[in-house]
Amino acid sequence: MKIPAIWQQGGRAVFAILFLTLLLDGCGRPTGSDRLKREYRMQVTVGPTTSWGLGAQRFAQLARERTGGRIVVKPYFRSQLLKGAQLKSAQMVAAGAIDLAFESTINISPVVPQMNLFVLPFFVSNYGNLDRLEEGEAGRMLFAALRQKGLEPLAWGENGFRQLTNNRRPVRNPEDLRGLRIRVVGSPIFIDIFHALGADPVNMNWGDAVTAFQQGTVDGQENPVGILVPVQIYQYHRFATFWNYACDPLVLYWCKKEWDAFPQDIRTALRSAALDAAAFEKALVRVGLDDGEALKVLTKTFRYHPLIPDPRNFLAQHGMEIIIPAPADAERFRAATRPVMHKWIRVTGEDVYAAALRDLAAQ
Ligand code: X2X
Numbered sequence: 001m002k003i004p005a006i007w008q009q010g011g012r013a014v015f016a017i018l019f020l021t022l023l024l025d026g027c028g029r030p031t032g033s034d035r036l037k038r039e040y041r042m043q044v045t046v047g048p049t050t051s052w053g054l055g056a057q058r059f060a061q062l063a064r065e066r067t068g069g070r071i072v073v074k075p076y077f078r079s080q081l082l083k084g085a086q087l088k089s090a091q092m093v094a095a096g097a098i099d100l101a102f103e104s105t106i107n108i109s110p111v112v113p114q115m116n117l118f119v120l121p122f123f124v125s126n127y128g129n130l131d132r133l134e135e136g137e138a139g140r141m142l143f144a145a146l147r148q149k150g151l152e153p154l155a156w157g158e159n160g161f162r163q164l165t166n167n168r169r170p171v172r173n174p175e176d177l178r179g180l181r182i183r184v185v186g187s188p189i190f191i192d193i194f195h196a197l198g199a200d201p202v203n204m205n206w207g208d209a210v211t212a213f214q215q216g217t218v219d220g221q222e223n224p225v226g227i228l229v230p231v232q233i234y235q236y237h238r239f240a241t242f243w244n245y246a247c248d249p250l251v252l253y254w255c256k257k258e259w260d261a262f263p264q265d266i267r268t269a270l271r272s273a274a275l276d277a278a279a280f281e282k283a284l285v286r287v288g289l290d291d292g293e294a295l296k297v298l299t300k301t302f303r304y305h306p307l308i309p310d311p312r313n314f315l316a317q318h319g320m321e322i323i324i325p326a327p328a329d330a331e332r333f334r335a336a337t338r339p340v341m342h343k344w345i346r347v348t349g350e351d352v353y354a355a356a357l358r359d360l361a362a363q
Pocket of ligand 1: 185
């Protein structure tokens with residue numbers, strides 16, 4: 001039988017376009033007979049062996065188990081889906097180009113400026129405060145702000161308190177920081193903080209940062225131990241200042257349009273998977289740095305025995321000098337960054353800041 005020419009050419013093209021449209025359809029319009037995608041792509045900024053990366057893998061595993069294999073989440077590490085541009089993740093997930101992310105609040109802050117709350121210099125400073133903010137009115141406001149931008153938050157995770165390391169000298173006070181070239185993330189509050197402290201900040205993506213440490217093009221950096229231990233920061237830097245100057249929660253969030261289209265049973269299963277994976281991940285990053293609660297949670301609830309129960313000691317054993325600033329020096333760091341604090345409260349939102357103060361006061 002002779003196939004009409006129109007069907008052979010134009011028809012085939014239309015067919016191909018239809019097929020591609022179905023295949024490439026963005027967030028919120030799943031493909032396939034059960035309207036679910038074969039794979040949901042998750043953006044993760046760092047590598048798989050960090051606590052953050054382990055949390056992402058645990059979520060993928062629990063998501064598969066609790067949905068009976070219907071939801072397959074694949075983590076893409078080191079901002080691979082963004083070609084390294086970590087600050088673009090919230091924008092890409094909101095647009096549906098990426099399904100979900102396990103992401104630092106710092107990297108969300110270009111889309112949700114309220115997230116700067118946690119990096120107001122020397123504001124949060126301990127786990128009790130951090131928990132009060134996440135569980136309190138401020139946390140609810142931040143999750144509402146995410147929803148407004150098209151992102152459905154499932155759980156708070158944690159990168160941790162950010163600590164300073166460098167290869168020049170022990171940093172105990174603002175004078176010691178003077179002139180040090182410090183790699184910071186590309187969010188502008190970090191440039192402001194390190195300028196105020198007299199350092200010479202340079203911003204770059206995390207992927208480039210690791211190369212910069214290796215090549216010694218920067219003197220130092222600031223990141224939590226859940227990242228610093230796996231990247232073996234002691235190979236590049238001799239001094240570590242534990243000053244809890246900024247905190248860095250993670251949020252596991254999904255493209256809201258896609259999320260809203262899931263059946264209720266899937267949403268329930270995924271939310272419980274996210275909460276459990278995040279609780280595990282939080283305990284991992286806190287172990288050895290809190291009052292002992294994290295180790296209890298890991299061993300009792302998750303039956304998991306961390307390889308490195310005391311990360312500060314581990315860094316010291318690998319040749320690092322650990323510095324904990326004396327209270328008077330800590331106060332001088334705080335005083336030097338006070339103008340930055342005032343400027344960035346306005347960017348964060350006076351309302352969120354006021355809610356945070358109420359959360360902290362409600363002991
Ligand atoms: O870039 C960083 O320093 C990192 C990995 O901590 C974040 O994603 C904010």
